[in-house]
Amino acid sequence: MNEVVFLSGQVEVTANNVRLLQLFEDEQSNCAVVALHPPDDPTQVVALNLREQWWCVDDLLRTSNKSRSGLVLVQSIMERMIVFMLSQVIERSSQEEMMFSLHPSTESCKLLWTENQAVGFYTVKHKGSLCDSWSSYCYLLPVLDTVLVRRSWRRRGFGLRMLEDFCSSFSTEEFLGVSSPLSSSMVEVCRRFLQQHKEHRERLYEVEAPGGWNQRRNIWLNIQLGRYSLSINVESSPTLGETAENEADSSSPKMQTECT
Template sequence: MFPVDLPPVDETDLRLASEQYLLLLESQPKGDDWFQSTKTSKLEITARNIKWLEVFEDNQTRCSILALHPSDDPTQVLALYLHGSWWCVSDVMRTSCKSRTGLLPVQSFMERLIMFLLSQVVEKTSEEEGLFSLHPRTESAKLLWRDGQAVGFYTVKHKGTLCDSWSIRCYLLPVLDTVLVRKSWRRKGLGLKMLVDFCSSFPSEEVLGISVPLSASMVAVCRHFLQLNEDQRDRLYEVEAPGDWTQRRNIWLNIQLSRY
C-alpha cells in the first residue's frame, strides 16, 4: 500500500510526528539513518538535508511536511516523511487501489498533498519556477488517476466562492482555474478529458469560465473541444475574477479572430 491508501492522517498529528522525528534525529549518532534513493545508492539522513515544505496557501494554521533533499541541492525533493517513515516522491503519487482510476474528487489531505507535489515538485524545472502558486486547502479539485498513479488534476472556482482572502468579491460563474497534466502523459487527450468533465459538471449553468491567461496548450485543448462541441461555443469564456460581463471574452470567437 501507498500513503494515499493508508488511513487518513490529521495535519496536526503529521506535524507533531515530524517534529518528534526531527528532534530524535538531531540527538542520535551520525550515520544511523539512511534512505535508499535508488537501487544502487543511498543517502544519509541528517538534519542538514531535511527541510520543511509549506503545502497550502491560506490564512488558516500552517501545514508543513518534512522533505529529504540531496546534501548538495536543497531545491530537490527526494522523499517525504509520512506515516512514520520516508516515502520517495514517486510512491507518494501512486496507489494500490484498483477503483482509484479516472477523475476523482480531491477529499483527503493526502490527495491534496499529491496536488502539491504535481504542481510544485514533480518534473519542475527552473524555468517553471513560480508557474503554479500554492492552492488553498479547501480548493475544489479532481485528481486524474491512470495505471495506479496520479497523472494530473484540475481545480474549480465555484460560483459564489470568494475570489481571494482579502476582499468580499465572489465568482459570478464556475471557473476552471488550474489544469495540469504530467509531461510524460501529455498529448494523450487528458487535458480534453478534464475540460469535458468540467463542462459536464455544471449542466444548468449557461456560461462557464476558464481563468486568464490561457496557455498555448490550453488554447489548443479549447479549440479541439469547441470543434467537437458546437453547442459549447457560446458557453465557454476566458474570464478575470470575479467574471462579470466586462471581464469575459468568448474563447471560440477569440480563436476565430486569431487573438491567442
C-alpha cells in the same frame, strides 16, 4: 546511518537536507510536511516523511486502490498531498522557479488516475466562492482555474478529458469560465474541445475574477478571430504545466496558465 533509497541513488537523512514544506496557501493553516532533498540541491525533493516513515515521491503517486481510476474528487488530506506534490514537487528542475501558487486547503480539485498513477489534476473556483482573502468579491460563474498533466503523460488527450469533465460537471450553468490568461497549449485544448462540442461555443469564456461581462472573452470567437497564439506542438512548450490564478485586483501580476 539513516538513508532513503530511490531510483537514482540514495540520500542520507541529516539536519542539513531536511526542511518543512507548507502545504496550503492559507496563512492560518499549520499543515506542513518534512521533505528530504539532496545535500547539493535544496530545490529538489526526493522523499517526504509521513507517519514517521520516509516515502519516495514516486511511490506516493501510485495506488493499489482499484477504485482510483479516471477523475476522482479530492476529499482526503492524502489526496491533497498528492495535488501538492504534482503542483510543487514533481519534475521541477533545480534552475526552475516555483511555477505554481499554493492552493487553499478547501480548493475544489479532481485528480486524474490512470494505470494506478496520479498523472494530473484540475481545480475549480465555484460560483459564489471568494476570489481572494482580502476582498469581498465572489466568482460570478464556475471557473476552471488550474490544469496540470505530468510531462511523461502528455499528448494523450488528458487535458481535453479534464475540460470535458469540467463542462459536464456544471451542465446546468449557462456560462463557464477558464482562468485568464490562456496559454497557447490551453487554447489548443479549448479549440479541439469546441470543434467537437459545438454546443459549448457560446458557453465557454476566458475570464478574469470575479467574471463580470466586462471581464469575459468568448474563447471560440477569439480563436476564430486569430487573437490567440495556437501551440502546434504543446509538448515542446517551455512553460508547459504552469498555473494561473485570477486576482480580483486587476493590477496584480498574473501567472501563465498551461496544460495539455
